[in-house]
Amino acid sequence: MKQKLTLIGFGTVGKGLCEILKDKSQRLNNSYDFDYEVVAVADFAYGNVYNPNGLDIDLMLEQANAKQKFTKDLSELDTVSLIKECNADIVCELTYTDLQTGGPAIDHCKAALSTGKHIVTSNKGPAALFYPEMKKLADENNVKFMIEGTVVAGTPIINLTDGPLGGCEISRIRGILNGTTNYMLSEMEKGMAYDDVLKVAQDLGYAEADPTGDVEGFDARGKVTILANIVMNAGIKIADVSCEGITKITLEDIQKAKEQNARWKLIGSVEKKDGKVIGSVAPEMVDLSHPLAGVMGATNALTFTTDLLGDITIVGPGAGKIETGFSILTDILSIHRSQ
Ligand code: HSE
Secondary structure, eight states: OEEEEEEEOOSHHHHHHHHHHHHHHHHHHHHHOOEEEEEEEEETTTEEEEOTTOOOHHHHHHHHHTTOOOOSSBOOSOHHHHHHHSOOSEEEEOSOOOTTTOTTHHHHHHHHHHTTOEEEEOOHHHHHHHHHHHHHHHHHTTOOEEOGGGSSTTSOSHHHHHTTTTTSOEEEEEEEOOHHHHHHHHHHHTTOOHHHHHHHHHHTTOSOSSTHHHHTSHHHHHHHHHHHHHHSOOOOOGGGSEEOOSTTOOHHHHHHHHHTTEEEEEEEEEEEETTEEEEEEEEEEEETTSGGGGOOTTEEEEEEEETTTEEEEEEEEOSOHHHHHHHHHHHHHHHHHTO
């Protein structure tokens, strides 16, 4: 069965997804009878393109990698109209995250869901700010609002708690939720200066478009909010989660921690306490004997405290082109396999 896809945003994640789809098309077809066609792409840098019979993805990857505008199948439609009018089954919302307003992604999600198209997104804005509204709109239109990529890239978190851990009561989630800052803290331990290592994290595609979101802890706070609301049904707002980033951590602090057999980590946590759900993000000096202390680079790790299984820890990539591209593929496949 062929899934027709529209990609909103053709940056790191969109290109990563296309590369995976190209590389794995035969395997996905053999294993899941999955076939695809990208019918529309909208990108503010490269332009909007639409061909109901399928776009030339090789050409688009070539042009985007060369930072050139698209030249084939150009569309006059603005992005919201394109989403509404295209013949896609699934719209992948892959634009930049805005945790203040959710825009412009929120308009893209509404346009897709209200016209009966599934949304798959790695954009934290709509999920952190408007999850209940998006879920309701999706349910009303008999489609899905899928957000695996919003928390820890393609490492299964949302799907894990909703699927295999579905029968467990989860009372606490705690761990490393931001790849950029974990990468920075790891490299700073080797002596690299804060600004230099932030630049490398941006070049590697880990950091947000505005890296303030990473270093101030806002990105992790968005993820804590998503986990609190989806896994614990907390109904909390981003502002309810206390937040401190890593901007005040110096090379000296890192050295001091080393002398005390410890390591700084930016820890996100959400916990049920006295009937309330409390969320927080803050740097913590973690003893080297603790499993989280050994998690280095852009890797993330989360421990779920459950009633039936005790602690379950999952460690995996939390950022990156292919890693986040995979999160989109996993949700696309999940929609495909449920049909
Ligand atoms: N900037 C984010 C991070 C990307 O570094 O974890 C994934 O949300």
